Amino acid sequence: xxxxxxxxxxxxxxLLVVIVAAAAAGLLTGFVSFAPxxxxxxxxxxxxNAAGAATTTGIAVLGILLLGCSxxxxxxxxxxxxxxxxxxLLLVVFFALGRSSAALAAGAPHxxxxxxxxxxxIIASCAALAIVDxxxxxxxxxxxxxxxxxxxxxxxxxxxAAGVFDSVSLVREYQGQRAAFAAAVIRHVxxxxxxxxxxxxxxxxxxVAALRRPPLRGPVFAVLNLLQTVPSIALFGLLIVxxxxxxxxxxxxxxxxxxxxxxxxxxxxxxxxxxxxxxxxTVAGLGGVDGxxxxxxRGMGLTRRQLFWRVELPLAxxxxxxxxxxxxxxxxxLAVVAALIGAGGLGTFVFExxxxxxxxxxxxxxxPAILLALAADxxxxxxxxLATRRAGR
Numbered sequence: 149x150x151x152x153x154x155x156x157x158x159x160x161x162x163l164l165v166v167i168v169a170a171a172a173a174g175l176l177t178g179f180v181s182f183a184p185x186x187x188x189x190x191x192x193x194x195x196x197n198a199a200g201a202a203t204t205t206g207i208a209v210l211g212i213l214l215l216g217c218s219x220x221x222x223x224x225x226x227x228x229x230x231x232x233x234x235x236x237l238l239l240v241v242f243f244a245l246g247r248s249s250a251a252l253a254a255g256a257p258h259x260x261x262x263x264x265x266x267x268x269x270i271i272a273s274c275a276a277l278a279i280v281d282x283x284x285x286x287x288x289x290x291x292x293x294x295x296x297x298x299x300x301x302x303x304x305x306x307x308x309a310a311g312v313f314d315s316v317s318l319v320r321e322y323q324g325q326r327a328a329f330a331a332a333v334i335r336h337v338x339x340x341x342x343x344x345x346x347x348x349x350x351x352x353x354x355x356v357a358a359l360r361r362p363p364l365r366g367p368v369f370a371v372l373n374l375l376q377t378v379p380s381i382a383l384f385g386l387l388i389v390x391x392x393x394x395x396x397x398x399x400x401x402x403x404x405x406x407x408x409x410x411x412x413x414x415x416x417x418x419x420x421x422x423x424x425x426x427x428x429x430t431v432a433g434l435g436g437v438d439g440x441x442x443x444x445x446r447g448m449g450l451t452r453r454q455l456f457w458r459v460e461l462p463l464a465x466x467x468x469x470x471x472x473x474x475x476x477x478x479x480x481x482l483a484v485v486a487a488l489i490g491a492g493g494l495g496t497f498v499f500e501x502x503x504x505x506x507x508x509x510x511x512x513x514x515x516p517a518i519l520l521a522l523a524a525d526x527x528x529x530x531x532x533x534l535a536t537r538r539a540g541r
Contacts, residue, residue, distance in 0.1 A: 157219070158218055158219060159218060159219065159220065159221055159222050160217065160218040160222065160230075160281075160285075161218070162277075162281050163214060163215075163217060163218040163230065163278055163281060163282075164215065164218040166274045166277050166278050166281070167211055167214050167215045167218070167274070167278075169270065169274055170211060170270060170271045170274035170275070171211060173266060173267045173270035173271055173274075174194075174195050174207070174267050174271055175194075176267075177192065177194075177265060177266040177267045177270070178191075178192020178193050178194060178198075178265035178266060178267060179192075179193060179194060179195040179198045179199065179244070179245075179248065179264075179265050179267040179268050180192075180193050180198045180245065180248050180249060180252065180262055180263065180264060180265050180268065181193070181261075181262070181263045181264075181265045182252050182256075182260065182261070182262055183260065183261040183263075184256075184257055184259065184260055184261075185257070185259040185260070185261065186259070186261055186504070186505065186506055187505065190261065190263060192265050192266075193248070193252075193265070194267070195207070195244070195267055198244070198248035198251075198252070199244035199247055199248045200247070200248075200251075203240065203243070203244045203247060204244075206240050207237065207240055207241065207244065207271070210233055210236055210237040210240065211237065213233050214230060214233050214234060214237065214278060217229060217230040217233065222285065224286055227282045227283075227285040227286040228282070228286060230278065230281075230282040230285075231279055231282040231283060231286065231296065233278075234275050234276075234278035234279045234282060235275075235279055235296065235299070235300055237271075237275040237278075238272060238275035238276060238279070238300065239300070239303050239304070239307075241268060241271050241272050241275060242272070242304060242307065242312075242313075243307065243312060244268075245264055245268050245313070245316060246307065246312035246313045246314075246315070246316065247312070248262075249262045249313070249315035249316045249317075250312075250314070250315045252315070253315035261317045261508065262315060262316060262317050263316070263317050263318065263507060263508060264316070264318070279296065279300075283296065289533075290530040290533060290534065293526070293530075294530070297526070317508045318508045318511050318512060318515075320508075321506075321508040321509055321511075321512050322512055325497070325509075325512065328496075329497075329512065329516075331492075332492060332493055332494050332496055332497065332513070333494065333516060335491075335492040335493045336480070336483055336484075336492075336493035336494045336495075336516075336517065336520065337520075338411075339411070339414060339415065339418065339479070339483040339486060339491060339492075339493055340418075340476065340479045340480050340483055340520075340524075342411075342415050342418075343414075343415050343418030343419050343422060343479050343483075344422060344472070344475055344476050344479055346415075346419050347418075347419045347422035347423055347426050347475055347479075348426055348472065348475075350419070350423060350426075351422065351423050351425075351426025351427045351430060351471075352426060352430050352468070354368060354423070354426075354427050354430075355426065355427040355428070355429070355430025355431045355434070356430060356434065356456075358427060358430075358431055359430070359431050359434050359435055365431070368427065369424075369427070369428075372423050372424040372427060373424065375420050375421065375423070375424065376421065376424050380417065380421070380482050380485045381485060381488065383417045383420070383421075384413055384414070384417050384485070384486065384488065384489045385489075387408070387413035387416055387417060388408035388409060388413060388489065389408065391406060391407055391408045391412055391413050391416075392407060392408030394406065395407040395408070408489075409489045409490040409491075410489070410490045410491060411491055411492075413489055413491075414483070414486035414489060414491035417482075417486070418479050418482055418483065418486070421478065421479075421482060422475040422478065422479060425471045425474040425475050425478070426471050426472070426475055428471065429467050429468055429470055429471025429472075429474075430464075430468060430471065432467055433463075433464030433465070433466070433467030433468050433471075434460055434461075434464045436464065436467065437459070437460050437463045437464055438463075441459060441463065442455060442459060442460070445458070445459045465535045466532050466535045466536040469528055469531055469532040469535055470532060472528055473524075473525055473528040473529060473532065476521075476524045476525075476528060477521045477524060477525050480517055480520050480521045480524060481517065481521065483495065483517075484498055484513065484514070484517050487499055494513040494514075494516055494517045495513060495517075496513065497509050497510070497512045497513030497514075498510050498513035498514055501513065
């Protein structure tokens with residue numbers, strides 16, 4: 149009789165699913181798409197035909213090694229190895245995109261469009277998810293996560309500076325829109341900061357008032373919940389008539405830029421959308437402060453104002469920062485839609501691309517907005533973790 153084979157044990161199901169999804173995308177979908185011009189649909193080209201045998205083999209080997217990490221008993225060294233392998237996979241996938249684009253662009257017409265295909269986006273996303281999962285399992289702090297992010301960003305910047313991505317249509321689109329792109333990014337940041345700041349200044353005191361005076365809480369949340377149900381485009385449209393009338397009645401306001409279209413209605417709408425998360429998290433954060441701590445402060449002779457600034461606010465800060473995270477990420481996304489009423493920002497490229505059937509132009513607006521949202525989320529999450537640690541001392 150032969151001994152039964154021991155069953156294979158999976159220790160990291162997340163990593164297994166990620167690798168299987170990446171492998172399926174690489175085998176079944178196109179890695180890049182080639183079109184003779186912008187108006188013609190691109191022809192998908194699979195990974196091995198686009199990037200060559202050597203690069204494809206490298207991607208496969210890294211995927212197999214990552215798959216092996218999911219079958220090894222979890223240890224800190226295993227998770228660190230998974231972080232390194234996933235980071236290498238992400239960089240190799242980007243290198244494969246640049247190399248395959250350069251090979252396809254050689255001898256192709258000037259109007260040819262070489263764009264990243266579904267396989268590239270899925271494999272790159274899976275590699276990024278594998279990095280995030282490995283960092284979480286290692287228990288990496290803000291410094292460790294920032295170091296990994298900085299190393300990956302530096303490697304991509306070096307590749308870009310070396311011209312690896314010059315043949316990718318998205319990069320060519322950026323090179324043709326460089327000045328407009330810089331202005332759009334600045335405008336987008338202005339929209340976000342100009343809405344999140346006032347929302348915090350209004351929402352925190354409103355949340356404090358709703359907490360201190362319970363009869364006020366119901367009407368406040370009823371109005372704010374109602375505002376959240378209004379679609380963003382509809383809210384932008386509803387502001388056009390009253391602001392246009394206000395600008396016509398007060399020319400001084402019109403000279404300041406207040407009108408039915410442009411920056412003013414966009415900022416007002418973004419502030420209104422941001423109020424509910426700020427007020428809700430203010431009420432939750434301050435309401436969650438332990439009553440015994442407040443009683444101890446009163447016993448020490450602290451006044452109500454001193455209790456708020458020295459006790460309640462520091463303990464509620466992590467929850468308030470969580471609300472600020474939600475508001476900031478939401479504002480970055482909604483600011484894209486604000487381009488429809490002439491507010492500018494990255495949404496300008498998105499809607500221009502949709503009108504011209506130019507996917508690369510859409511991505512030129514959408515990808516930076518996504519990166520801004522991720523950067524804001526990462527930064528505020530880091531600050532929130534530090535505030536939580538400080539509050540727990």
